[in-house]
Amino acid sequence: MLDVEQLIQPTVFDLKTVQGTIHIAASDYATVVILPKVLKLICDNAPYLNLECHHWRSDTLDNLRNGAIDLGLGVLNLTETSEFRCQELFVEDFVSVVRANHPILKTDFTVESDVAWSHALITITNSPVNAIPKSPTSHVDTLLSGLGVKRRVMLKLPHFLAAPIIVAQSELILTLPRRIAMLFANYTNLTLLEPPLELGTYNYTQVWHERSHNDQRHIWLRELIASQTQYL
Secondary structure (H helix, E strand, O other), X not given: OOOHHHHHOOOOOXXXXXXXXXXXXXXXXXXXXXXXXXXXXXXXXXXXXXXXXXXXXXXXXXXXXXXXXXXXXXXOOOOOOOOEEEEEEEEEOEEEEEEOOOHHHHOOOOHHHHHOOOEEEEOOOOOHHHOOOOOOOOHHHHHHHHOOOOOOEEEEEOOOOOHHHHHOOOOOEEEEEHHHHHHHXXXXXXXXXXXXXXXXXXXXXXXXXXXXXXXXXXXXXXXXXXXXXXXX
């Protein structure tokens, strides 16, 4: 029979034995840039803890609210409320990428030379590359329009991962978040160029519902993600 002390003692949190699945909403950007280091440390420290990744969608906050999603990794302007908690992970900016022997590398990279070539565009919902919500015009095209300039977007892609392979074998120019472009350049025949116009920066954030705020598994994972992204 359990005595009273055993009943009121808090359960010891042991990473080596903790089990369960944490559901994360993220784009393929987050799964490529954030998860590799995080997953290695999960395997080393919490071998029975599972992650299940879901697409970041327009209803992600609703899914956080109803418990279908535990943690969101994305770009959103959300002030902390009694319902949701959020934490800024890092500040991201943009670069342009071209294949390593692209003819544009022989000239100055200016707005004029940039728009003289065809472009690819990532159109994933809520992607910072298409950072104006509910607008058919991308962030880059909006800025170019303000200069009275227009580019040809020859290819639109709904996700990041096909882009470097396509760009490395074509004469397309692609604007990407810097961190994922740097990763792609390690594995493909790409050169990074500083954009010829100021594209600004944005905050990459993790967000969770109040219900999981004090869950020790979730606390550990959020702290792990924060620690592994501060030096990205």
